[in-house]
Amino acid sequence: MNIAFFLIPKNEVAYIKYESTMRQALEKMEYHRYTAVPLIDCDGRYVGTLTEGDLLWKIKNTPNFNFESTRKIWLNEVPLHKKNQAISINSEIEDIILKSIEQNFVPVVDDDNTFIGIIRRREIIDFCAKRIFASP
Known part of the structure; x- marks a missing residue:
């Protein structure tokens, strides 16, 4: 089975442009109540996944940090602590199951x-549960 069946398309996903400020990222994450969001560059390519932890580490490691600083810190200055790799739309379901163990979305x-979008762990678990608990 191809993973396209599980895809939530980009136009339905909250993502952040890599060329944004920390303030813009915080506001979007707060609005959507997300703890992690995809980062997309100006050409629409996936750059990585920004997490609340990345933002907190940047705050902790920035001398004289105050909330106004978030308007001046660009996301390319925020180190990403987890390297969430994207998966190709041509991948099979088996390829994505292992990735979903470590990430809320792929x-x-x-x-x-x-x-082009994400696949949430929720849909992967649901798919696996139906397969495991299906009546023979």
Whole structure:
């Protein structure tokens, strides 16, 4: 089974442009109540996943930090502590199960590494549960 069946398309996903400020990221994450969001560059390519932890570490490690600083800190200055790899839209379900163990969602890209959406862990678990508990 191809993973496209599980895809939540980009136009339905909250993501952050890599060329944004820390303040913009905080506001979007707060609005959506997300703890992690995909980062997309100006060409639409997946760059990585920004987490609350990344933002907290940046705050902790920035001398004289105050909330106003968030308007001046660009996301390319925020180190990403987890390297969440995207998966190709041509991948099979088996390829994504292992990735979903470590991530709440798995970013999906096309052949040009353009971000096209995500697959949430919830849908993967649901798929696996139906397979395991299906009546023979």
